[in-house]
Amino acid sequence: MLERLFALEANNTDARREIIAGITTFLTLAYIVFVNPSILAAAGMDQGAVFVATCLAAAIGTAVMGLYANYPVALAPGMGLNAYFTYGVVLGMGHTWQVALGAVFLSGLIFLILSILPVREWIINAIPRSLKIAISAGIGLFLAIIALKNAGIVVDHPATLVTLGDLKQPAPLLATAGFLAIAVLTARRVPGAIIIAILGVTALSVLLGVTENHGVVSMPPSVAPTFMQMDIAGALNVGLVAIVFAFLFVDLFDTAGTLVGLAHRAGLLDENGRLPRLRKALLADSTATIAGAMLGTSTTTSYIESASGINAGGRTGMTACVVALLFLACLFLSPLAGTVPAFATAPALLFVACLMVRGLSEIDWDDITDVAPAVITAIAMPLTFSIATGIGFGFISYVLIKAFSGRLDQTEPAVWILAGLFVVKFALV
Numbered sequence: 001m002l003e004r005l006f007a008l009e010a011n012n013t014d015a016r017r018e019i020i021a022g023i024t025t026f027l028t029l030a031y032i033v034f035v036n037p038s039i040l041a042a043a044g045m046d047q048g049a050v051f052v053a054t055c056l057a058a059a060i061g062t063a064v065m066g067l068y069a070n071y072p073v074a075l076a077p078g079m080g081l082n083a084y085f086t087y088g089v090v091l092g093m094g095h096t097w098q099v100a101l102g103a104v105f106l107s108g109l110i111f112l113i114l115s116i117l118p119v120r121e122w123i124i125n126a127i128p129r130s131l132k133i134a135i136s137a138g139i140g141l142f143l144a145i146i147a148l149k150n151a152g153i154v155v156d157h158p159a160t161l162v163t164l165g166d167l168k169q170p171a172p173l174l175a176t177a178g179f180l181a182i183a184v185l186t187a188r189r190v191p192g193a194i195i196i197a198i199l200g201v202t203a204l205s206v207l208l209g210v211t212e213n214h215g216v217v218s219m220p221p222s223v224a225p226t227f228m229q230m231d232i233a234g235a236l237n238v239g240l241v242a243i244v245f246a247f248l249f250v251d252l253f254d255t256a257g258t259l260v261g262l263a264h265r266a267g268l269l270d271e272n273g274r275l276p277r278l279r280k281a282l283l284a285d286s287t288a289t290i291a292g293a294m295l296g297t298s299t300t301t302s303y304i305e306s307a308s309g310i311n312a313g314g315r316t317g318m319t320a321c322v323v324a325l326l327f328l329a330c331l332f333l334s335p336l337a338g339t340v341p342a343f344a345t346a347p348a349l350l351f352v353a354c355l356m357v358r359g360l361s362e363i364d365w366d367d368i369t370d371v372a373p374a375v376i377t378a379i380a381m382p383l384t385f386s387i388a389t390g391i392g393f394g395f396i397s398y399v400l401i402k403a404f405s406g407r408l409d410q411t412e413p414a415v416w417i418l419a420g421l422f423v424v425k426f427a428l429v
Helices: 002-006 015-029 032-041 047-069 081-090 097-116 119-126 129-151 170-187 193-207 238-266 278-295 306-311 317-339 342-362 368-384 387-404 413-428
Strands: 075-077 154-157 161-164 300-302
Touching: 002 317, 015 193, 015 306, 015 317, 032 047, 032 075, 032 081, 032 193, 032 317, 032 342, 047 075, 047 278, 047 300, 047 317, 075 278, 081 097, 081 129, 081 238, 081 387, 097 238, 097 278, 129 154, 129 170, 129 238, 129 342, 129 368, 129 387, 170 193, 170 342, 193 317, 193 342, 238 278, 238 300, 238 306, 238 387, 238 413, 278 300, 306 317, 342 368, 368 387, 387 413
Parallel strands: none
Antiparallel strands: 075 300, 154 161
């Protein structure tokens, strides 16, 4: 049965290797079941319900990826997009979390349509590589400032906007220790470095009396407070078009880049360097986003942490199915998720930020027409606390700089259209 489902022999693997790969992948991204509820709870959502939604959305998306697309890729609510959901859309713009869920649902629906139609290749190929890199780096910087804020290392200031927090408090000290632990364990190639650090900081905070212990295991809480609560009608408001687009845009390119990168590492690309069954993989991703919104969580997407399982020998969807089963098992750890404080997950956010920002090194720093829009995109996201604004500034500046530099022929019509839409958006808001 396993051979029929996953073609293990054709992919030069076996069941034992796939199981080990699945466990390895899960250990590297299990932190999301603690981080995501913590972030979305700040938007006013029920933390227990979000915990269940996170586990179920990850399990559903990963299982579909494994059974339908037959790839060793795990899915879960995306880092960066969950922060944008809470701090950008809800707290920053003042929308309800129900409207934000509606925007996520619509973005998943559009993604699904684009995955079926050939237009997705046109869109992906039209966006300049420098902007793709800058968007990823900008999301990393966005995560970094949220991490430092949650840790109490950076606080607000009426004169300078931000300043250094009180480093003598337990939260900054424990968060700093957690980040150092992640970096060192990762350097030493210890599997599950992030989850080890989160649990370690949480244990220390409980022992020191900083955090209340809610227990470890129990029956899963109800998902009812967030299930089917998305406000689609509210998300269809003209003013929310940019928000829907931001969710869609980031998910689309993050997924495409992640899938191609992982397939390259696993040796799964064809002789032309293309990813077989890309359509099935994109359909799995978009379906996971729709299911996640219905359950009550932000955009669900493919995780680059799947590379750890691929390095352990995972080559088929069986790896993904093992991860999905482990996410289901996590449903019984809701008390532990409620015990984890924000400063314990802050090191994970900051570490992921470090990994995302490193992409800036791939930009052609000798071409100012690429550098300037990329830097504007990256720094606008954290400073405006909005991924959508950063993307908009990037597209507009890219087209204008290329045009006035006499290089408009280097841009695609799709980029002009998107830049024009953002101009209209900024003019009307």
